[in-house]
Structure formats: structure tokens, C-alpha cells
Amino acid sequence: MRSIxxxxxxxxxxxxxxxxxxxxxxxxxxxxAEEIPAPTVRVKAAAVPIPGFPGTxxxxxxxxxxxxxxxxxxxxxxxxxxxPKGSPPPISAVNIYLPKGVKLHPSGFASCAEATLTNVGxxxxxxxxxxxxxxxxxxEVTFGAERVPELATLQAFFAPGGGxxxxxxxxxxxxxxxxxxxxxxxxxxxYSWELQTLVPAVATVPGAPLASVSKIHLKAGAAxxxxxxxxxxxxxxxxxxxxxxxxxxxTEITFGGTFGGDREFGIPPKTVTxxxxxxxxxx
Numbered sequence: 001m002r003s004i005x006x007x008x009x010x011x012x013x014x015x016x017x018x019x020x021x022x023x024x025x026x027x028x029x030x031x032x033a034e035e036i037p038a039p040t041v042r043v044k045a046a047a048v049p050i051p052g053f054p055g056t057x058x059x060x061x062x063x064x065x066x067x068x069x070x071x072x073x074x075x076x077x078x079x080x081x082x083x084p085k086g087s088p089p090p091i092s093a094v095n096i097y098l099p100k101g102v103k104l105h106p107s108g109f110a111s112c113a114e115a116t117l118t119n120v121g122x123x124x125x126x127x128x129x130x131x132x133x134x135x136x137x138x139x140e141v142t143f144g145a146e147r148v149p150e151l152a153t154l155q156a157f158f159a160p161g162g163g164x165x166x167x168x169x170x171x172x173x174x175x176x177x178x179x180x181x182x183x184x185x186x187x188x189x190x191y192s193w194e195l196q197t198l199v200p201a202v203a204t205v206p207g208a209p210l211a212s213v214s215k216i217h218l219k220a221g222a223a224x225x226x227x228x229x230x231x232x233x234x235x236x237x238x239x240x241x242x243x244x245x246x247x248x249x250x251t252e253i254t255f256g257g258t259f260g261g262d263r264e265f266g267i268p269p270k271t272v273t274x275x276x277x278x279x280x281x282x283x
Contacts, residue, residue: 039074063232065221078209099247101237131156135218242280
């Protein structure tokens with residue numbers, strides 16, 4: 001009896017090990033932090049008219065919105081049997097450098113508190129605090145045991161004390177509401193201002209890989225009228241301030257990081273820098 005029981009135990013153990021091996025072969029092992037390559041980033045940006053305000057756009061010294069698209073390609077994060085190559089690692093910070101000569105005019109605009117966006121949503125914000133129409137964020141989230149795409153909206157609001165609040169909202173396949181804060185600091189050399197934005201870690205399933213981003217599109221800027229005059233939030237540099245070949249712009253995107261709290265990503269940070277040239281206005 002004892003020998004039969006021993007034999008049955010060895011047989012069951014061998015079967016269990018064989019099944020485990022099949023599972024391990026079917027599901028790729030997660031990449032270590034060092035194996036996650038830095039993503040590739042493509043950036044497009046242009047000064048465009050502010051809706052409802054004729055005469056604004058890519059003109060010297062005039063008010064304008066900035067329309068930007070960021071496309072991110074990467075792998076090594078959140079690999080699964082469905083997606084063995086994985087996704088780009090999650091974004092933890094985005095720094096945007098505006099060209100030298102750009103002027104900001106924050107006076108006269110209202111602001112929306114972070115608590116309002118968190119507890120009420122955009123409907124609780126004053127109309128004059130809206131810093132952009134709704135843009136979009138295309139990302140990847142963990143849903144169940146799979147990694148799936150999710151398209152969310154992105155909108156900017158003027159923050160108390162200056163800077164911007166970015167409100168991201170998604171509803172399918174998972175419900176997301178994320179607020180990121182950006183502040184302007186003076187820059188130098190080829191740039192006038194730097195918008196520093198910290199992004200929180202977004203978990204959709206406890207213990208699973210965090211949400212990643214593959215594309216961002218946003219048109220930011222605003223204006224109002226005072227005594228018949230258009231007051232824009234930002235203006236294009238004046239004539240003579242545009243260097244040959246166009247204005248310089250720069251984007252720095254940090255992926256991952258071990259910052260703690262709501263910005264704990266669990267992997268070492270990697271920063272990708274992209275310098276772009278924006279054509280000078282024709283007139």
C-alpha cells in the first residue's frame with residue numbers, strides 16, 4: 001500500500017510538472033526592468049487658430065492654440081500570451097518646452113480645482129477655466145488576464161495658482177478618471193517656458209501591469225474678449241524672433257520610475273527626448 005501510494009504521488013507530481021511546463025511555455029516570462037527598451041516617440045506640433053477668434057493662429061505676435069500629437073511605440077512591458085512583445089512602459093512625466101519668444105497671459109482666466117475634477121468632473125469647472133477642447137488618449141489597460149486597447153478623452157483646465165490640470169476619462173473596457181498636474185517654469189536658450197507634468201500610475205487590476213499610452217492628441221489654448229480686444233492665453237513670437245529653419249520645440253517623456261505613492265511604477269525611469277522644428281509664420 002505504501003509503495004503504491006508513493007508510486008501514485010510520483011506520477012501525479014510528474015503530471016503536475018508537465019502541465020506547469022506547458023503553462024510556462026505558453027505565457028512569456030515578464031521582462032526585467034533592464035530588458036524594457038526605451039520607446040520610440042514621434043511628435044507633431046503646430047500653432048493653429050483659436051476657435052471663435054478670427055485672426056488668431058500661426059501669425060507673428062498673435063494668439064494661437066498649440067495642436068500636438070505624440071505617438072509612442074515600445075515593447076517589453078506587460079507581456080502576455082496574447083501580446084508576447086508587450087507594451088510601452090507607463091508614462092510618469094511629460095515635459096514640453098515652448099519656443100523662445102512665446103508669451104503667456106494667464107490673467108483674466110478662471111481656474112478649476114483638482115478636487116473639483118476628481119469629485120465632480122469637468123461639469124463642475126467654470127467655462128472660463130477650460131484650456132482645451134476634448135482631445136484623446138489611446139492606451140492599453142489590463143482587463144481580466146488580457147492586455148486590451150482603451151480610447152479615453154483628454155481635456156486641459158487652468159489650475160489655481162497657474163499651470164494646467166489634465167483630466168483623462170475612459171469608460172470601456174475599464175472605467176478611468178485620472179488628473180495630472182502641469183506647472184510652467186521659465187526656460188532659457190532656445191526655449192521660453194517648460195510645462196512640467198507629472199502623471200500618476202494607473203492600475204486597472206490589482207497587481208497587474210499598469211496602463212500604458214501609445215498616442216496622445218490635444219489642442220491646448222484659449223482666449224477671451226475684453227473691451228473688444230482678444231486676450232489669448234499664449235501668443236506666437238514676434239517677427240524677427242523666429243530662427244532660420246523654424247522655432248525650436250522639445251518634448252521629454254519619462255517612462256516608469258520608483259517615486260512612491262501614486263507615482264510608484266515599479267521599474268527604473270527612462271527618459272526619451274525629442275526636439276522638433278516648427279516652421280516660422282509666413283506673415
